[in-house]
Amino acid sequence: METSIERAPSVDRDQTTIYEQLTARGVSRRDFLKFCGWMSACMGLGADGMAQIAEALETKKRIPVIWMHFQECTCCSESFIRSSHPIVADILLDKISLDYTETLMAPSGHQAEASLQDTIKKYHGEYLLCCEGSIPTAADGVYCCIGGKTAADIVREVAEGAKAVIAWGNCACSGCVQAAKPNPTSATPINKVITGKPIVNVQGCPPIAEVMAGVLVHLLTFDRIPQLDALGRPMAFYSRRVHDTCYRRPNYDAGLFVESFDDENARKGYCLYKVGCKGPTTYNSCGTIRWNGGVSFPIQSGHGCIGCSESNFWDAGPFYQRLSDFPGFGIETTADKVGLGLGAATIAGAAAHAVLTNIRKHHEIGEQPGESAAEAPPTPATDSHGKGGK
């Protein structure tokens, strides 16, 4: 079975539609439509979304894809190829569209470089550039070089002829762990290196496979960049907080909180807010699409969200504390500790000032000459100036 699918691609992949290539590889009409329906549901499209996707795949040619790897761990690729649906990874991208990717392609060395240059020339202005990883800019970018060229040079060169750019994962979107303080290599997200191209930030460490597939299918189906939020993330997957889609949310509203990971409340599945869950500040689809084909997600497994689809989530820690530490005051100094310290200093200052006032201004304090009750003029003498001093 496997071999027959492998042997099938005798069709010219530039001349035939995606649907034709899929069926040539043994995908049934039924499976194809199931995939379209499933993608449509993931993307939150309306009732006709499935038909739109099916029509697009039936009528459109493939999009050539160049998939680059820079400062990253390849967990985005790992996530993607583990998508629960075979069409996504094995067929849609890997065997149909992918023209260059360091980790999955057969050629290496000069052959690989030649295939990259071929793709850039042949599909100039048409191909999609997918980037995994951040770009180091310190020391002229020597911290990440491929084939003798720096990541910054490569990405600029490849992006120049790209139709659009997809930044996969937190590395490409905001630098992830290598951009955490002190960021020794000046790891820089893609959107700060490339200008003048539409860039989609598909956040997460890694992004959910279905989200990655959904973004690709959206580009394929609608031929335009999906609606993005203020941080460049597709609204279809990143418009709601993990908190808003969390099945433990009723516990939050009811004030039922886990206080430590080994307490009775943790066993009962209460909200993980107080043990540092970053769900309330994290935008992702973990609560709805979940992971590994919808099996689970971190909160369901009893661990708080660490906020991996947000910028600087490594520095916004600790992971098991609600608010970040206050910078510059050492470990475990929260804003509240700083505030309490300043409050105590303020009260001490006010008390000292009060003492000083009684010493320096003692002539002005209390009864002054002519102010004793005995000396007071008969009323209403003090009102002689009349009312309304406006």
Added chain:
Amino acid sequence: MHATASSAGAPGFQRVYVWELPVRFYHWLNALCILVLTVTGFIIANPPAINTASEASFSYWFGTTRFIHFVTAYVFVFNFAFRIYWGFVGNQYADWKNFLPLRLAQFREVMSVLKVDILQSSNRPLLAVGHNALAYLTYFVMFLVFLFQVASGFAMYANMSDAWFPHLFTWMTPLFGGDAGLHFWHHLATWFFILFTLIHVYLVFYHDYVEGHGVLSSMAGGWKFLPSSALKSPDGKSWFGGAKAREADDKAGPVI
């Protein structure tokens, strides 16, 4: 405490209507809002685990706490907007131009207040009919923190609301790298209000204790009681609340 007043027996005091009713109303509603926002804010940041072993559907106290926070935020915003409006139509002591020491006279008064009231290197009396210039400046800084709290708060709230108003502030989120940064700074800025309140209340007591002009009660009735001699300055009609005090100062020679 004025030499002229005390030597002549009972000092001649005049009742001056400084704080109009809308200003007083704003002040106390604002104080109430800040109290409610601070208390609910700290509960939201670190809720006590008061419920255990109950079904989530039985209770909604944390949701209610957040609701109170959000509703109070709206009251706070519109109350603040009203105060800005009143800075244009209110009396000379409420005027918006007092809040920035752009004129030399205002700047000099700031320095005088620092010498007389804060460092107490000088004992010469200072008389401000409205706030003194340093107080006005402090309130201006406080207004900036108000704006920050409003913008950061509504930027965080925007994703829970379809209303247009919170969405005016969504530009804040990218500036802070995401919601987590907003939460952090929103939380930190709350401490400004706590420190402000400590100093504010202390200084009101201080001024009433030392000067005896009824500043503490002025925010209830609107009147201050000021030496009539100091009020009878030649022009008598300056828009700047502290100007009369400064003129009195100039006559008495420079502050040491």
